[in-house]
Amino acid sequence: MTKTKLALGLTTALVxxxxxxxxxxxxxxxxxxxHAKKAAQKHAKKAHTYETVxxxxxxxxxxxSSNAKVDALESQLQAMQAEIRSLRAxxxxxxxxxxxxxxxELETWANSVKAEGHAGKGAKDxxxxxxxxxxxxxxxxxxxxxxxxxxxxxxxxxxxxxxxxWYFGAGFDFGINDNLFGMMxxxxxxxxxxxxxKQLGERKPNGITTAVGTAEKLPVPxxxxxxxxxxxxxxxxxxxxxxxxxxxxxxWLIPAGFELTVISPxxxxxxxxxxxxxxxxxxxxxxxxxxxxxxxxRWHQSFDNVDGVNTNGLTAGGYxxxxx
Numbered sequence: 001m002t003k004t005k006l007a008l009g010l011t012t013a014l015v016x017x018x019x020x021x022x023x024x025x026x027x028x029x030x031x032x033x034x035h036a037k038k039a040a041q042k043h044a045k046k047a048h049t050y051e052t053v054x055x056x057x058x059x060x061x062x063x064x065s066s067n068a069k070v071d072a073l074e075s076q077l078q079a080m081q082a083e084i085r086s087l088r089a090x091x092x093x094x095x096x097x098x099x100x101x102x103x104x105e106l107e108t109w110a111n112s113v114k115a116e117g118h119a120g121k122g123a124k125d126x127x128x129x130x131x132x133x134x135x136x137x138x139x140x141x142x143x144x145x146x147x148x149x150x151x152x153x154x155x156x157x158x159x160x161x162x163x164x165x166w167y168f169g170a171g172f173d174f175g176i177n178d179n180l181f182g183m184m185x186x187x188x189x190x191x192x193x194x195x196x197x198k199q200l201g202e203r204k205p206n207g208i209t210t211a212v213g214t215a216e217k218l219p220v221p222x223x224x225x226x227x228x229x230x231x232x233x234x235x236x237x238x239x240x241x242x243x244x245x246x247x248x249x250x251x252w253l254i255p256a257g258f259e260l261t262v263i264s265p266x267x268x269x270x271x272x273x274x275x276x277x278x279x280x281x282x283x284x285x286x287x288x289x290x291x292x293x294x295x296x297x298r299w300h301q302s303f304d305n306v307d308g309v310n311t312n313g314l315t316a317g318g319y320x321x322x323x324x
Contacts, residue, residue: 125174125188126173127172127292127322127324128173128321128324129170129171129292129319129321130168130170130319130320131194131296131318131320132166132167132169133315133317134315134316135164135166135198135200135315136163137164137165137200137312138163139163139312140162162200162201163200165200165313166199167198167199167317168196169196171192171193171194172193172194173192173240173321174190174192176189177189178245187242187243187245188241188242189241190240192237192238192239193236194235195236197231198231198233198234199231200230201229201230230265232261232262232263232264232311233261233262234259234262234300236257236259236260236278237257238257238280239254239256239257240253241253248286249286250286251282252281252284253282254281254298257279258277259275259276259277259300260275261274261275261311262274263306267307271306272306273306274306275302275303276301277303279298279299280297282294282296282297283295284319286323290322291321291322292320293319293320294318294320295316296317297314297315298314298316300314300315
């Protein structure tokens, strides 16, 4: 009986002390105290039952029963100690408000998006460039035919045989894809829009010759005083594949693009437009911030000549680009 009371008192005191120590707030302490009171009442009822049984038992059974009670109380005490430890751990764990957790998660996501954006801004996907250099036509530009019928045959006013030319132009690169549509990482696909002005010769004869005008007695003074500049304007739209995204040095190629050339003077049939294709390759280097310097070579191939005028040829030169 003495051991039972002693164990009961020890258990009750331990529970009350642990509950008071663990609870971080008034509500937690109140719950722990209530739990301790319930446990004490429960143990008191059990003790009362044990006491009644002891009164009506023999001395031998009394001894065995007391030992069983002590063992039961010890096991209950151990279980309560484990529960106290779990309560203490829960009380020491920092409490995070659900709204605060959501805000922190959104901030983390926003920071990751910003970091990715800044990383991608290291190499601009779009560019405006200004180019110039040397051009070469495979065939001579040809001459112009005198529209008057001298001796029944049209007369040439002189061949425009220039093959060499100089050019200047500008264009835009617009980024479309960063990985060649999933086939190659770090390889961009861009759309290029470009125009070039090419000049082959200056002040070449054009129109009716003086001799023909005199022979025909045409009342047109100074019929051959006007001259023409032999030139052309090309408009092109092409896909461009650019390698080594993120690097300062970026080689590229144009597999094939559409080009439309306007010639001047017009052909003998007064035709000025000549459609064709363009192929090219080149590279540029980032020299400072978003400023690029590059060089390229392009081949221009027409589908057909323009009533005797062939515009096939090569251009090679350099360009200065600005990323945006």
